[in-house]
Amino acid sequence: MADKSTKGLADVVAASTALSDIDGKAGRLFYRGYDIHDLAGRATFEEVAHLLQRGRLPDRAELAAYSESLAAGREPGPLAAANIAEIAGKQTPMEALRSLVSLAAADDPDKDSTAHEANLRKAARLTAQQPVLVARYHAARTGGSVPDADPELSIAGNFLLQVTGRRPEPRQVEIFDECLVLHADHTMNASTFAARVCAATLSDMHSAIVAAIGTLKGPLHGGANEQVMKTLESIPADGVAQAVREKLAAGEKIMGFGHRVYKTEDPRATHLRRMSAELAEAAGDDTYYRMSKEMEEVVFEAKGLYPNVDFYAASVYHYLGIPTDLFTPVFSISRMSGWTAHVIEQHADNRLIRPDSEYIGETDQKWKPIDER
Ligand SMILES: CC(=O)SCCNC(=O)CCNC(=O)[C@H](O)C(C)(C)COP(=O)(O)OP(=O)(O)OC[C@H]1O[C@@H](n2cnc3c(N)ncnc32)[C@H](O)[C@@H]1OP(=O)(O)O
Numbered sequence: 001m002a003d004k005s006t007k008g009l010a011d012v013v014a015a016s017t018a019l020s021d022i023d024g025k026a027g028r029l030f031y032r033g034y035d036i037h038d039l040a041g042r043a044t045f046e047e048v049a050h051l052l053q054r055g056r057l058p059d060r061a062e063l064a065a066y067s068e069s070l071a072a073g074r075e076p077g078p079l080a081a082a083n084i085a086e087i088a089g090k091q092t093p094m095e096a097l098r099s100l101v102s103l104a105a106a107d108d109p110d111k112d113s114t115a116h117e118a119n120l121r122k123a124a125r126l127t128a129q130q131p132v133l134v135a136r137y138h139a140a141r142t143g144g145s146v147p148d149a150d151p152e153l154s155i156a157g158n159f160l161l162q163v164t165g166r167r168p169e170p171r172q173v174e175i176f177d178e179c180l181v182l183h184a185d186h187t188m189n190a191s192t193f194a195a196r197v198c199a200a201t202l203s204d205m206h207s208a209i210v211a212a213i214g215t216l217k218g219p220l221h222g223g224a225n226e227q228v229m230k231t232l233e234s235i236p237a238d239g240v241a242q243a244v245r246e247k248l249a250a251g252e253k254i255m256g257f258g259h260r261v262y263k264t265e266d267p268r269a270t271h272l273r274r275m276s277a278e279l280a281e282a283a284g285d286d287t288y289y290r291m292s293k294e295m296e297e298v299v300f301e302a303k304g305l306y307p308n309v310d311f312y313a314a315s316v317y318h319y320l321g322i323p324t325d326l327f328t329p330v331f332s333i334s335r336m337s338g339w340t341a342h343v344i345e346q347h348a349d350n351r352l353i354r355p356d357s358e359y360i361g362e363t364d365q366k367w368k369p370i371d372e373r
C-alpha cells in the first residue's frame with residue numbers, strides 16, 4: 001500500500017519517451033530533439049508526423065512514400081462512412097470522432113495486430129482519416145458536401161478545402177499547417193497518458209486513440225480552445241478587463257491560461273499569437289486579436305498566468321473560417337500524429353501501467369445483513 005499521493009500526478013515521471021521533451025522553466029519544447037522554434041513554419045505537418053511515428057525527419061523519397069500512404073489510407077472504412085450522418089445528428093464533434101474512430105477500427109486491414117509494422121500502417125491511416133472524418137461530420141450536419149481531396153494539397157490544405165468548401169489561400173494553408181505542427185506532441189499530457197495506459201494493456205491502437213479523444217475533449221485539456229472562443233464572443237470588445245476581473249472574482253478559471261508544466265510562456269503560444277495578429281490584419285478586423293492581447297495582460301497582472309497553446313489557437317482558427325465547435329477536433333487532427341507515435345513507442349517496450357492509490361476511506365467496517373442497515 002502506498003502512503004503518499006501526488007494530486008493529479010504532478011511532477012510524477014509516468015513514462016520514458018524519445019518523442020518530445022519540455023523545459024517548463026525555460027519555456028522550450030522539443031520533438032525528438034528538434035526545437036519547436038526550428039520546426040514551426042519550416043517543417044510541414046507530414047514531415048513532423050513522420051518524425052514522430054517513424055523516428056526521423058524524412059528525406060524526399062521517404063516523404064513521398066509516407067504521403068502516398070496517407071493518401072491511400074484517407075478514406076474511412078465502410079462502417080464509419082455509413083454511420084456519419086446519423087452520428088452527426090446525435091453527437092457533438094468530439095463525441096462523434098470518438099465513435100467514428102471506434103467504428104473505423106472494424107475495417108482497418110491491420111485490426112487484429114499490434115505488431116510494429118501494423119502499428120506504423122495504422123498510425124498513417126488514423127492520421128490521414130481524422131481530418132476527413134471532421135469534414136464529413138461537418139458536411140453531414142450542415143447538409144453540405146465534401147469536395148474531393150486535391151492531390152496537390154497537404155493535409156492542412158485539404159482540411160481547409162473540405163471543411164470550408166473553398167480553396168484556401170496558400171498563406172492560410174501555411175499558417176494552418178504550422179498550427180498542426182505546433183500541436184503534434186506534448187510529452188505526458190492527459191490524452192497521451194490515457195492512450196499509453198490503454199496501449200500498455202496490449203490493447204490495440206484504435207482503442208488507445210478512442211481513450212485519447214475522450215480525454216482531449218475536456219475543457220481543462222484540448223476542449224479549452226473552444227471555450228476561449230466562446231469567452232471572446234460573450235464579452236464586449238471594450239469590456240475585456242472588467243469581464244476577466246469579474247470571472248476571477250467569482251472563482252472562475254480563464255480558459256486558455258495556465259499550464260501544469262510551463263512556468264513561463266508556452267513556446268507554441270508565441271507562434272500562435274503572431275499568426276493571430278497576421279490573420280487579424282489580413283481580415284481587416286482585429287477585434288478578437290486585440291481582445292486576446294488585452295485578456296493576456298489582465299490575466300497576467302491579476303494571476304501571473306501565461307496563455308497556453310489553446311489561447312491564441314482560438315482566434316487563429318476563427319480567422320481561418322473554422323467553426324468554433326471544430327476547434328478541439330482540429331487539435332485531435334494534429335495530436336493524432338503524437339498519440340499514435342506514443343502507442344507505437346509503448347508497444348515497442350511495454351510494461352503494464354498500473355499506479356498505486358492512497359486509501360482515504362473508512363476502515364474496520366462490520367458487515368450487517370441488509371435488514372439491519
Ligand atoms: C492543451 C492543453 O491541455 S493546455 C491547458 C488547457 N486548459 C485550460 O486552458 C483550462 C484553464 N487552465 C487550467 O485549468 C489549469 O491551468 C490547468 C488545468 C491547465 C493546469 O492545472 P494544474 O496544474 O492542476 O493547476 P491548478 O488548476 O491546480 O491551478 C493552480 C492555481 O492557479 C489557478 N489557475 C490555474 N489556471 C487558471 C486559470 N486558467 N484561470 C484562473 N486561475 C487559474 C488555480 O485556480 C490554482 O489557484 P489556487 O492555488 O489559488 O487554488
Ligand SMILES: O=C([O-])CC(=O)C(=O)O
Binds near residue numbers: 185186187188190260
Ligand atoms: O501538456 C499538457 O498538459 C497539455 C498541453 O499543453 C498539450 O497537451 O499540448
